Amino acid sequence: MxxxxxxxxxxxxxxxxxxxxxxxxxxxxxxxxxxxxxxxxxxxxxxLPVVKKAESMLAADETLNKEYLSMGGLQSFTDAATRLVLGENSRLVNEDRAVALQTLSGTGALHVAFQFISQFYPGCKDILVSNPSWGNHKLMIDRLPGVNFVQYAYYDPETMGFDLEGMCRDLEAAQDGSVVVLHACAHNPTGIDPTMEQWLKIAEVCKKKSHFPLFDLAYLGYASGSFDQDAASIRLFADLGFEFIVCQSFAKIMGLYCERIGCMIFAGQTAEISHKCLSQMKIIVRSIYSNPPAHGARIASMCLNNRDMRAEWEDCVKEMHxxxxxxxxxxxxxxxxxxxxxxxxxxxxxxxxxxxxxxxxxxxxxxxxxxxxxxxxxxxxxxxxxxxxxxxxxxxxxxxxxxxxxxx
Missing domain, CATH: 3.90.1150.10 (Aspartate Aminotransferase, domain 1)
Structure with a gap:
């Protein structure tokens, strides 16, 4: 048997x-x-045409090999991905308080983030997620020992719009220091985003309750056609002094679906704290898949770091939007x-x-x-x-x- x-x-x-x-x-x-x-x-x-161009350039580059990447992935990619989200002149970047590692797309970033939070975030009992939200959030959170999946109000079926009052009420009622999953832009599944004034009210409640924000960022550029505008919610929390995590996917925004390219950014109060946390996140990566794949990360790095290719990629995102x-x-x-x-x-x-x-x-x-x-x-x-x-x-x-x- x-x-x-x-x-x-x-x-x-x-x-x-x-x-x-x-x-x-x-x-x-x-x-x-x-x-x-x-x-x-x-x-x-x-x-994307710029992705085809990058692949042709990589195929012709005889200096490349198939050796393992580090546990943290391709640093030219993660550095550029961090600046893309936080801004070229980000104080967090300049003070070495924003650290990042390459992940298996946004899902992998969330998985590593949830694992890290369940192990190291003090008193982690509740992870708050919008109602409704992407189904994989619940699937991952339900598998964390001792952690509860809790929903906060978000969608108002009467107005088919955003329920700011309900969201703030539920965040206020939550246990102090809860983890709050926030869709930075182009909310999945509703397509409804807070205004910047509403984001400020959400941030004020999170600050009052000492909540820890975790941003799910799968659609940067899809909401407005502008990277800076779509990242404004995250930068607001950065300006207000929060520690936070960003789980970023390059599947949609570069069309790299099957390459599974993502980035997880951690922003801490000090550089020392951030790098200590990054070391633990790398150990989590080691225990799951050891190190991430190189090909898609090289494509993304070229599109992020080469000026002409960056401009071409931005045009592609504007076209998709x-x-x-x-x-x-x-x-x-x-x-x-x-x-x-x-x-x-x-x-x-x-x-x-x-x-x-x-x-x-x-x-x-x-x-x-x-x-x-x-x-x-x-x-x-x-x-x-x-x-x-x-x-x-x-x-x-x-x-x-x-x-x-x-x-x-």
Missing amino acids: SAFSEVNYVDLPAVFALSARHDADPHPEKVKLTVGAYRNEAGKPWV ARIRRSRSYLHTALKTANAPGSWDHILAQNGMFSYTGLTKAQCELLIEKHHVYLLKSGRISMCGITQENAKYVANAIHDAILNAKEN
Whole structure:
């Protein structure tokens, strides 16, 4: 008898299961609004031209080898990634209080951060996460011994906007010194971001309660098209004297999805504290995967550090941002033209890759089963799946779902 005979099957996360179902669907008008990955106007993956250029240059460089990177990764990449987030003239950088290590994309950065916090953050009992949030946050936090996954108010279903009052209330009620996970920009899954005035109020509550901020930064540049503007929330906390962690992904912003390139930044009160913490984080990396991969990090480093390639990359991010804004406009216009019940202005007001449509579970199920429009049953859609060509079809399907879905 196997020692593992009691192991049960576990369902795939919904986003992967629905994507697989879409891919197997022969329907000619099927639409995929599930996975958060950039698609061009033709609905195809886009390898950034500057990434192709970097790969060609790397392939021609005979000085490169396949030796291991250090546990901390490629320093030319992590240094540049840190300046990208905190600013070229950051006091934290100049005082050597901001340290970083390369990770396996944003997920790896979060995993290392959560492991470090659970081991070394004094009295760590609660990690607070927005309601709703990216599903992987709960998956990781639930596996930390002695740590609770706690949600704070964020999305207001009545206004389909940001619930600042509810968020501040929940942060006030939380145990002092809790860890608070914050989406720096282009909130996943709602696409709703606080204004800078609202960020200041959030920071004031966190300061009053001695909370420790952990920023999830997967979509830098996607919210506004500007790196500086999208990083403003993090820089505000830096200016207010917080210690914090930033978990950064280069999957979306460089199209390096399969290369798994990320960076975790720790900002401490002193350089000594920061470097002590970095040493412990490296040991965590050693215990999991020892050291990160080089190829994607070299691509990212070239795009960050070469002036001409940096400018070309920034243009690519602006193009991706503009394409998503057009997708929002396509869908908004089509919904209005179809006379779909309700107000759809929130589609335009939201930022980044995702939109929280406000559709119910029953409406989403009808969209999938009848119209072959694949989306999460929370009503979250990836705006990259909307094109000028399919916007009318999706809008008409939504109209039908609103009128005909049978609510439980």
